[in-house]
Amino acid sequence: MQGPLHDVDALALFLLALHIVLGTIAAVMVSANRRPSSAIAWVLAIIFIPYLGIVAFLLVGRGKLPKTRRDKQRTVNDLMLGRTPGLSAVSHSDDWPAWLRSAVELNLRLGALPMVGGNRAELLEDYNGSFDRMITDIDNAHDYVHVEFYILTLDPTTAPFFDAMARACQRGVPVRVLFDHLAAVRDPNYGAMRQAFKEMGAEWHAMLPLRPFKGQWQRPDLRNHRKLVVVDGKTGYTGSQNLIDASYNKKGNIRRGLQWHELMVRLEGPVVRELNAVFVTDWYSESEILLPLDTSPVILGSEPELIDAQVLPSGPSFDNDNNLKLYTTLIYKAEHRVSITSPYFVPDEAIQLAIVTAASRGLSVELFVSEVGDQAMVYHAQRSYYEVLLRAGVRIYLYRAPQVLHSKHFTVDDDVAVIGSSNMDVRSFSLNMEVSVLVHGRSIVDQMRAVEDRYRAASKELLLEDWLRRPVRHVALDNLARLTSSLQ
Numbered sequence: 001m002q003g004p005l006h007d008v009d010a011l012a013l014f015l016l017a018l019h020i021v022l023g024t025i026a027a028v029m030v031s032a033n034r035r036p037s038s039a040i041a042w043v044l045a046i047i048f049i050p051y052l053g054i055v056a057f058l059l060v061g062r063g064k065l066p067k068t069r070r071d072k073q074r075t076v077n078d079l080m081l082g083r084t085p086g087l088s089a090v091s092h093s094d095d096w097p098a099w100l101r102s103a104v105e106l107n108l109r110l111g112a113l114p115m116v117g118g119n120r121a122e123l124l125e126d127y128n129g130s131f132d133r134m135i136t137d138i139d140n141a142h143d144y145v146h147v148e149f150y151i152l153t154l155d156p157t158t159a160p161f162f163d164a165m166a167r168a169c170q171r172g173v174p175v176r177v178l179f180d181h182l183a184a185v186r187d188p189n190y191g192a193m194r195q196a197f198k199e200m201g202a203e204w205h206a207m208l209p210l211r212p213f214k215g216q217w218q219r220p221d222l223r224n225h226r227k228l229v230v231v232d233g234k235t236g237y238t239g240s241q242n243l244i245d246a247s248y249n250k251k252g253n254i255r256r257g258l259q260w261h262e263l264m265v266r267l268e269g270p271v272v273r274e275l276n277a278v279f280v281t282d283w284y285s286e287s288e289i290l291l292p293l294d295t296s297p298v299i300l301g302s303e304p305e306l307i308d309a310q311v312l313p314s315g316p317s318f319d320n321d322n323n324l325k326l327y328t329t330l331i332y333k334a335e336h337r338v339s340i341t342s343p344y345f346v347p348d349e350a351i352q353l354a355i356v357t358a359a360s361r362g363l364s365v366e367l368f369v370s371e372v373g374d375q376a377m378v379y380h381a382q383r384s385y386y387e388v389l390l391r392a393g394v395r396i397y398l399y400r401a402p403q404v405l406h407s408k409h410f411t412v413d414d415d416v417a418v419i420g421s422s423n424m425d426v427r428s429f430s431l432n433m434e435v436s437v438l439v440h441g442r443s444i445v446d447q448m449r450a451v452e453d454r455y456r457a458a459s460k461e462l463l464l465e466d467w468l469r470r471p472v473r474h475v476a477l478d479n480l481a482r483l484t485s486s487l488q
Helices: 004-031 035-049 048-058 067-081 100-111 129-141 157-169 181-185 188-201 251-256 271-287 322-333 349-360 376-383 386-392 425-430 442-457 472-484
Strands: 114-125 145-147 174-182 202-206 225-231 235-239 260-261 264-268 307-314 339-343 364-372 397-399 403-404 409-412 415-422 433-440 459-464
Touching: 067 271, 100 307, 100 322, 100 433, 114 129, 114 271, 129 157, 129 225, 129 235, 129 260, 129 264, 129 339, 145 271, 157 174, 157 188, 157 307, 174 181, 174 271, 181 188, 181 202, 188 235, 188 386, 188 403, 202 271, 225 271, 235 271, 260 425, 264 271, 271 307, 271 433, 307 322, 322 349, 322 409, 322 415, 322 425, 322 433, 339 349, 339 442, 349 386, 364 403, 364 442, 397 403, 397 442, 409 442, 415 442, 442 459
Parallel strands: 145 174, 174 202, 260 403, 339 364, 364 397
Antiparallel strands: 114 264, 114 307, 145 225, 225 235, 235 264, 307 433, 339 409, 397 459, 409 415, 415 433
16 A cells, blocks of 8 residues: 555665665765865765755866966966076076976976066065055056055055056056956945056056956955066065955954964065066956066076075965965975964875975974964864874974064075965865965075064964863864864
């Protein structure tokens, strides 16, 4: 005898079978060209919360930009690799440690930009002081001013920078500006900023715009996180600092007295045109206009303060995780010391293993992070990695509040360093467009060592015995937040 109960059983079996089929399809589709940890996290999300999991995957599950954007990246890469024959040999390679050559070759193949010599570099720690230096250089511009920031806003702190761009426009100097679309539209001053650009006559584009009705759409959390300024191809800036007040104009930050501490590098020499090539690529992606690339000869100097430098762009417009490969390589190559500064430290498995292995090899390894966090999920996720690092012998320093340490750099041994916009986290490695500068030279590393000394003096060292005594609720929050870091 069949009845309602039998119908319910049949429906339940059908839904179970459908669930299994969907789970199997998800496992096949999600795991293609994806790290196992990420694939497993997505499959579990789809199985246990199928509807939300599927919707989330459709929105943020694809980790590459649309094919048209990736094709533009390849086009510019081919042009850059075809510039000035032998340019990659124009460096002081005889002074490099033996292991550095392979890292430079890796970067050239990944990012299409060579290591070039004859550069000067100056580190800038003062937040408003770095703006002042940029303004001075913009006021001396004759050929062009290129400005690109993840966060770019018009506020009382940045108004003098806007005034300098306006003065450049008045002198007839082309001023081109790029900023991340999603970061900008959330800013209440977005309209005022666009009006300022219109009045001064600067050209501008929003990067990675989310305008579905205009056919402009990609995964929403794939963002352009780069920060750079190039003036006349002779002077360049990059690092961690956005063009915004040090409080980020957030009421919560102002109430807590939080101020962002950054590190920028001012560059002079041939490497500046390599930095400009990154801007040219991003401008081409947003405007369809390919600006000319500088192919003039590189003239090496012999002054001891001159350094070799190589720009490495990375992000979802490339086929590889460029910065992840560079960082992992350098940490494994280190022979004496590794010092890392990363405000958001949610490492890929490869980076975590490299750091732990370096400490286990007897190297001096230290990590600088902030005592406080401005993003709760990231803050708790990164804390879940501390115990393994501490047990391996890594020394962790918590930069004291109310300063938020936002600098992004690390040094290897005595004469190799990296500085740029990239955190050591899965977002910077896979989802954000970043720019890093690999440098070789004792003069720049000595500057960075002095910066690290100041960090250490302003920090509290985290000890394993103290960490193990933290409240159980904190342990639970840290471990739960860690699970979300694999969804990429």
